[in-house]
């Protein structure tokens with residue numbers, strides 16, 4: 001099999017470039033109008049909150065994309081600095097305090113990707129020149145998403161439960177028709193402009209055996225087809241949220257190309273990607289009360305020119 005270029009593979013793929021203006025940097029999040037936000041708020045029934053961020057510095061390990069390293073946290077000041085001969089600063093009244101800092105990949109935990117995070121053919125989302133990424137993203141960085149915020153009606157599609165497994169296996173794929181079947185089995189309908197949360201529980205394998213997890217690394221997930229991309233376009237999906245590191249099958253089994261949907265959905269349609277979420281408590285609750293639609297709200301950190309940012313999305317049911 002000859003692996004095609006993304007340029008060739010996605011030559012006829014739909015695009016939203018220019019749809020929200022030549023200066024747009026938030027893409028399909030534009031679908032999340034005040035009506036959508038209120039529609040999501042209207043789903044709040046029992047006041048239950050679910051935070052979807054994974055723990056940064058988890059003693060059990062931080063799952064990250066190969067080549068990235070987990071965040072490290074360094075203690076700068078603690079009580080030991082006020083020990084005999086210590087360098088703790090002296091404040092009037094005897095104040096002591098703790099300070100620490102982290103060194104982290106901005107894509108190394110639960111995160112929003114900036115729309116300019118990936119590209120091919122020398123252009124990022126909305127046709128901006130890929131040279132605008134040099135030294136930091138001058139266009140389509142995570143900052144406009146952070147300034148805007150994300151809120152709306154969301155649905156959980158529990159693919160692991162739908163397939164009656166604890167977790168999806170490496171390399172396992174599904175597509176939009178499977179999402180619709182999963183929704184139907186859960187008694188819901190995916191509506192236009194829904195934020196999609198997809199559970200695979202694949203990272204359970206990372207927490208069982210982190211070294212084995214990276215051998216022949218190929219996460220399960222959505223797999224490219226022209227029909228799937230058209231479905232996302234027709235459904236005006238604003239945000240794809242999953243519990244895997246990269247939201248899609250790592251290497252497409254049909255053509256050998258890596259991260260096709262990052263390009264077809266994020267670069268071309270401007271769909272925001274939220275990755276490495278922990279959907280376990282939410283999924284358990286949905287299975288218990290049978291309610292798979294809810295209010296979702298998130299805002300990544302406002303980091304100038306960044307290609308992504310950590311986030312702790314919140315679901316309210």
Ligand code: UVW
Nearest residue numbers: 065107113245246275
């Ligand atoms: C890459 O794009 C390589 O990774 P991610 O979107 O998972 O941060």
